[in-house]
Amino acid sequence: MSRLDWFVLGGALLFVVCWGLYKGRGATTGEGYIGGGRDHRWWLIGLSIIATQTSAITFLSTPGLAYVDGMRFVQFYFGLPLAAIVLSITALPLYHRLKVSTAYEILEDRFDLKTRLLAAGLFLIQRSLAVGITIFAPALVLSVLLGWSIHANILLVGVLVMTYTVVGGTRAVAWAHSSQMVIIAFGMILAGVMTAHRLPAHVSLSDALHVAGGLGRLNAIDTRFDLNNRYNLWSGLIGGFFLMLSYFGTDQSQVQRYLAGSSLAQGRLGLLLNGMVKVPLQFLILLLGVLVFAFYQFNAPPLFFNPGPVKQVMAGPDAPAYRATEAEYARARAVQRQRAEAFVAARHGGDASAIAATKQQLQQAQAESEAVRVKGLAIIEKANPGSHPSDINYIFLAYVLSSLPAGLVGLVLAAVFSGSMSSMSGEISALGATTVVDLWRRLIGGSRGAREVWVGRIATFAWGCFAMAFAEYAARLGSLIEAVNILGSLFYGTILGIFITAFYLKRVRGGTAFYAALAAEAGVLLCFKFTNISFLWYNLIGCLAVVGLAWGFSWFGGPGAVADPA
């Protein structure tokens, strides 16, 4: 990494922290600290919502997923615009009318205290674990890049984020988000442009996309209905819809963003902006991974992008076998490169039969290379028993470090850090707010004055520390972005079911929803443990189970069907 890279990276991070501190100054009451003054405009809300979702994982895993598996992951987000519309019509007006600070407040009005605390508790558990995974990602970046310890990296990111989040609260988070999104947009666009520019001179962007498409990396839409297929149009539209409905409607890290709006209209516009931007944004990030894939059709990639397990193999008795497999892989990739060149030449020649023939040869070469890679992975797994070797999170980073020019490396890393900081700040801010509003204010009866600002700061700081501690364990997980989404799907359906029951099942009262939610959550966890159902469907299963059980309990006089006297 050059001095220019360090300058860009350091300057960008320093600017984000200072900007957040400057714009977040002046919170004197708990409402001001948690609600951000309730004067945010739609564009600031929209940017803040997008930034909270956009983590470093977005940059590390998503292009890697496209490289390995193609673009079908984009379907995961198809439910988001639908959820934004439904929430804009239903939940947002309710939240604004009741002037709540957290989403869980309305559950006590509708049911009882224990249901409110259950939903808040599920949020605190799920989100605090997820934010730990979120901050592990940049630690991984720096540990690979500089050889720093992961512990030091987690501490650095945590301290940077907590500096402005703990001091300034929701307002500081929102304004820091705006600067982070600018850095992210620049980093992503320039990386894409530079990747296209670094293709061989005779290979056009169209050629590169045809090569990637011929090798199955542009499979953006899969219309087959299959419950065991993780990403298809239907799991995205239906399962994704319920996940997004729960995430944007009941997850405080998002609800807090649009509750900071100066009016209901501003909050709605911010949420709809997110609904319009997220799908194309995710498509572009996946396209970046596809371009990296195309780049490596004309340049030699390593057998395995993650250098850690490879070092372990090289230090053990399997080193000669791995070296031999590496050499075999290099030969297979050289053949694949020749076939890719032949395919491009055939395309330029315009002969349809030659194009079809060279494409088939290229696909065959890809299959042979992949077979050699699988042999290499088996050696890595043998040296690391019990591990499931995955380099998805390393592919894009390895490419950036080896192939992009000075300055741009720093900018991409700044974008990765910005992503991590933006999601961590939004999440620990929401964890702090829930702790203050649903626990401290409700159970201990704390006041809303200046003292609450300090309680909020202490809670935010404590959750930041917890997240950093949990991040230490994230190294054991596979693809990080999937881990976050799977974790979310285990809880989101249940939480959404509680809220849908609150909104639409008038006959359900008292503790019914509470017991229905406990039973539904147990059912989702059993599904996770004992079935192969794709995780997106857990959102639907959990939600329907809560609604169905609550309705059944209320009808047949099951647990909690009679309202608590309180």
Add this chain to the structure above:
Amino acid sequence: MPMTDGAPPILGTWRRLYLLVLGELLLCILGFRLFSWIFS
């Protein structure tokens, strides 16, 4: 559930804005399908 909070700053009504969001999603799905088809 209430549907309005004054008119949105663009397109005049919330209903039109929701249709715009839905239309964009449909365009994305069709566009991605077309993109995959062209380059496969």
